[in-house]
Amino acid sequence: MSVEKREARQPWILLSPALTAVTLLLFVPLLFILVYSFWLRTATGADVAGFYLDNWQEALTDPFYRDILISTLRIAAITTVACAVMGYPSAYFIARSQGNKAVLLLLLMLPFWISYIIRTMSWINILGVSGALNSALMALGIISEPIQMLYNEVTVILGLVHFLLPFMILNIFVSLDGIDTNLENAANSLGATKWQAFLQVTLPLSLPGLAAGGLLCFVLGAGTYITPLVLGGPRDAMFANLVFEAIITQLNWPLGSALSLMLLAVLGALVMIYNRYLGMAQLMKGLG
């Protein structure tokens, strides 16, 4: 075999374990889902194989699904903005701290050591009727009866921010950490105040990290079903809860498949737009 041929084959050999896993565990099941979405669910509860557009028609025309899709995107957007506003100062602080950067990053990773579900449920102990906050307010005599603070859209967003903030901070941090501190010094020397230098130099140069963090938060936030399940009320279902409901509760795989592909298409389109303008490389940097 020639050297060229051997060199051309090498990347494929190295990639093959990952490609095999992705193919078997992601693409093949996704193909099943696609096939399922065209099956027909009969009134008796049996699935009829074939090519029926009924599920797609229901998913795309029923205003119930449309409204929940819109509210899902709205909740994801609010969460993303909240993460950006809260995450940027933290990321800036970590990136500019001398010496103890590694410790701060470790602290940032610490929540990942506890299950996401446990972290979400911990809010029940804080905000619940007999939770820490109600007990404290009653002990202080500010309220006489506990207030129901849980199970609404605000607590869902709270839970999502809690879950997604580290992703945002990490992405912004990577971006800020790569910016030469002399750039701000140079801007200062030319007459810009610290704030002006930040707006003119640091902020624009960190936008790729902010965008990457934003994309991650949005996609993960829009795709979640655990947070609304644990912290939301009956009217706070997000789109993934509908999929969960259709498949797990009603065992209606054809409709669940169509709904999940719909969500995948919407979020996929967002990723494409991001990739078109900013490129995936930045996202990879943030994840690495």
Next chain:
Amino acid sequence: MNFHPESAPVSSVTLNNIVKRFGTFTAVHKANLEIPEGAFVTLLGPSGCGKTTNLRMIAGLLDPSEGEILIGGKRVNEVPIHKRNLGIVFQNYALFPHKTVAENIAFGLKYRSVPKSDVARRVQEALDLVQLPDVGHRYPKELSGGQQQRIALARAIVIEPEVLLLDEPLSALDANLREDMRVELKRIQSKIGVTTVFVTHDQSEALAMSDKIVVMSAGRIEQVGTPEEVYNTPASEFVANFLGASNILAGGCASKDANAALLDVPLFGSVLVPADKAPAVNAGDAAKLVLRAEKLVLKAPGSDTTGMVTAEAVVETVDYQGQTVRYFLRVGDTQLQAINMIDGRPFAEGQTVTAAFRPQDCAALAGA
């Protein structure tokens, strides 16, 4: 091309007893320095000597722990960097990568209420001055290192700074470009006449460009003088060795008068050093002879050495460098260094030669 040097204010810079500590480490010990208006002054020393710390304190990027910094006679310790009106060129240029060259240069003008109509003209004048008139629309990454260097300089001087601070601006360039930029930088500086503080560890840059050189070592100023002064009359063994290579021979001063000091050194015996090159030496005290490697000449035995001090030596190592050759010689128990122009063929290792120098080329330091 006219850069209106008449409109730029020119200021002196003074350091009064400046001390800078980082935790328990003292980076600068009691630095005192007077930089006159319009001068080109170089802070020269090895890395970690405190030269960049000094520059950053003048810039306002660091606050001195003690002492006072004056620019144009006014104390600036409390003046933040953006109000000091200084031009700084950083080692890595620090051009804004998301702005075009023209936007980079115009950056400082935005904060100086320059009328919009004047901004474009002044940016173009700055580009002309650094001889890159046509790159305004490009981004920094599209330029070579040398071009980025020029743009960084243009950005620093377009604001007509009172003082220009250069932090090792040439060290990222390759050797040939470095020499071109050295000439170019000096040309631009003399043209606009701005007071300039230049930081470098490269002695040849310092010698070629400066009106005055401040040699620093371990946080202390070792010597301040013109390039000729620090080169020919080093004030310490450190200076003698940092600026070129020197042989230091410990001995004593037998006598001294207004014209000359008579030093007694091993290997060579009595050497009559001119008094102006032995300012700190006193008769009867210990003294050291500073013999520059390029003043120590190798000659074939029996050559004419009238007026020179000589000793017999054996060539130990020959380090051929093209135009010059560096020899390590053994004279008695001592190894000496000599850098000679090549005249015909260099001497070979193991050869016995006469090592000779003219006593008036030497300097003397006090102490053992």
